Amino acid sequence: xxSTKFKWMIxxxxxxxxxxxxxxxxxxxxxxxMIALCGWGMGxxxxxxxxxxxxxxxxxxxxxxxxxxxxxETFDVIDIISEPDDAKQxxxxxxxxxxxxxxxxxxxxxxxxxxVLYIDSSDQLTTQTLVPKTEQxxxxxxxxxxxxxxxxxxxxxxxxxxAQAIKLQVNKIYGExxxxxxxxxxxxxxxxxxxxxxxxxxxxxxxxxxxxxxxLFMTPTSISTVLSGKIVSNLIxxxxxxxxxxxxAVILFNVVINGNFLLLLFVMLLxxxxxxxxxxxxxxxxxxxxxYIQVVxxxxxxxxxxxxxxxxxxxxxxVLQKIAYxxxxxxxxxxxxxxxxxxxxxxxxxxDLLVLLGFTILFFGVGVARFNRxx
Numbered sequence: 001x002x003s004t005k006f007k008w009m010i011x012x013x014x015x016x017x018x019x020x021x022x023x024x025x026x027x028x029x030x031x032x033x034m035i036a037l038c039g040w041g042m043g044x045x046x047x048x049x050x051x052x053x054x055x056x057x058x059x060x061x062x063x064x065x066x067x068x069x070x071x072x073e074t075f076d077v078i079d080i081i082s083e084p085d086d087a088k089q090x091x092x093x094x095x096x097x098x099x100x101x102x103x104x105x106x107x108x109x110x111x112x113x114x115x116v117l118y119i120d121s122s123d124q125l126t127t128q129t130l131v132p133k134t135e136q137x138x139x140x141x142x143x144x145x146x147x148x149x150x151x152x153x154x155x156x157x158x159x160x161x162x163a164q165a166i167k168l169q170v171n172k173i174y175g176e177x178x179x180x181x182x183x184x185x186x187x188x189x190x191x192x193x194x195x196x197x198x199x200x201x202x203x204x205x206x207x208x209x210x211x212x213x214x215x216l217f218m219t220p221t222s223i224s225t226v227l228s229g230k231i232v233s234n235l236i237x238x239x240x241x242x243x244x245x246x247x248x249a250v251i252l253f254n255v256v257i258n259g260n261f262l263l264l265l266f267v268m269l270l271x272x273x274x275x276x277x278x279x280x281x282x283x284x285x286x287x288x289x290x291x292y293i294q295v296v297x298x299x300x301x302x303x304x305x306x307x308x309x310x311x312x313x314x315x316x317x318x319v320l321q322k323i324a325y326x327x328x329x330x331x332x333x334x335x336x337x338x339x340x341x342x343x344x345x346x347x348x349x350x351x352d353l354l355v356l357l358g359f360t361i362l363f364f365g366v367g368v369a370r371f372n373r374x375x
Contacts, residue, residue: 046074046125046126046129046130046312047073047074048073048074048075048076048318049074049075049076049097049098049126049129049130050076050078050095050096050097051069051075051076051077051078051096051097051098051099051100051130052077052078052079052080052081052087052090052096052099052100053065053066053069053077053079053080053081053099053100053101053102054080054081054082054083054084054087054099054100054101054102055080055081055082055102056082056084056101056102056103056104056106057102057104057105057106057107058107059106059107061106061107061113061141061145062102062106062107064141064144065102065106065115065137065138065141065166066080068137068140068141069100069137072133072137074129074130074133075130075133078096084099084101084116087099087101087118088118091118091119091120091173092173093348094120094338094348097119097120097123097126097130098117098118098119098120098130098134099116099117099118099119100115100116100117100118100134101115101116101117101118102115103115103116113166113167114166114167114169115138115166115167115168115169116168116169116170116171117130117131117134117168117169117170117171118171118173119131119170119171119172119173120173120174121172121173121174121175121176121177122174122177122182122337122341122342123182123312124177124178124179124181124182125182125311125312126312127172127177131170131172134168134170135168135170138166138168141166142166145166174258174341174342177341180249180253180255181255181256181340181341182337182341183310184246184249184255184340185333185336185337185340185341186304186307186308186309186310186333186336186337187245187309188242188245188246188268188336189271189307189309189329189332189333189336190303190304190309190329191241191242191245192238192241192242192268192271192272192275192332193271193275193278193300193303193328193329193332194300195237195238195241196234196238196272196275196276196278196279197275197278197279197282197296197300198279199234199237199238199276199279200230200234200276200278200279200280200282200283201279201282201283201286201289201292201293201296202289204230204280204283204284204286204371206289206292208286208287208288227280227368227371230280231273231276231280234272234276235269235272235273235276238268238272238275238276239265239268239269239272242268242272243268246264257339257340258339258340258341258342258343259338259339259340259342259343259344259345260339260345263339263345263346264336264339264340267332267335267336267339267349267353270353270356270357270360271332271335271336271356273360274328274332274356274357274359274360274363275328275332277359277360277362277363277364277367278328278359278363279296280363280364280367280368280371281363281364281366281367281370282295282296282299283296283367284366284367284368284370284371285370285371303327303329304329305320306320306323306324306327306330307324307327307329307330307333308324308330308333309329309333313330328355328356328359331352331353331355331356331359332352332356334349334352335349335352335353335356338352
């Protein structure tokens with residue numbers, strides 16, 4: 001081996017990396033971002049989960065329950081109301097994760113004290129945390145009340161003398177959800193996103209690098225025809241890929257699609273269109289496919305952690321929870337889970353679809369404008 005030439009080959013490749021600033025920045029930043037998101041996104045715990053408490057009576061025991069729940073970091077008590085139906089509707093609409101309903105007889109001295117945990121079980125990890133935590137809190141309070149009762153027999157405490165243990169009923173509004181049921185909508189959205197991104201990178205940046213675009217535009221073919229053809233062909237491929245993924249989950253893991261299948265197809269189509277636009281926006285000005293990958297990966301890969309594909313956003317620091325609102329994959333996840341797990345209709349996921357449509361218009365607008373300048 002010629003050592004001098006060998007050293008020059010290494011130097012040439014490193015100088016090329018230095019001259020391509022985007023690739024150099026990606027080399028430095030991408031591993032830092034990924035390890036940070038793995039630690040925060042996959043190693044977090046469910047905290048500050050939004051709940052409401054329904055208080056239908058007043059007394060020392062009710063206050064003790066409320067104060068105990070408020071002091072626990074697992075819960076974020078956003079309101080204390082008096083109507084159980086209003087609390088249930090808030091859970092049904094997705095405004096909160098759970099409602100803790102204290103019965104009208106909660107302060108009765110001669111009867112049992114009943115409570116209901118009304119919880120959105122479509123968020124599987126949050127449900128696994130909230131249910132045992134709530135049961136633990138009420139069990140601890142029941143034990144305290146029982147000890148006070150024994151003590152009251154000697155001290156004559158009228159308040160606690162007839163206190164009974166609290167009976168907690170857990171109402172999971174979507175039934176028992178396995179992790180695969182929770183995971184499938186996120187994996188579906190992520191698969192469509194990642195494959196759309198790579199497909200558009202090959203379709204535009206890759207063909208530009210190989211000179212295929214230049215030869216194509218030497219023919220009497222307009223830019224709009226070229227872009228439309230690439231967009232539609234990628235949409236067809238993504239829809240086929242998504243349908244195969246869903247059928248595989250149903251056959252292999254007995255996953256049940258609770259919502260309307262036609263609505264699910266519409267969500268898939270809009271999501272795929274949005275993700276294809278995302279890929280087109282970045283590939284429009286990338287000179288090579290390698291440049292495209294180096295630019296898009298630091299943006300695309302962290303989305304699977306920030307947008308709640310594998311774990312709910314409640315497990316992440318609040319800064320990442322806010323960032324998730326600015327990423328299209330978040331809204332695709334919400335729409336897919338709404339249809340597939342909760343069985344909701346168009347009106348329930350309308351906001352998510354409108355946001356996806358807005359992202360789609362933005363991505364294609366920027367992509368077409370930059371593509372025209374590049375060509």
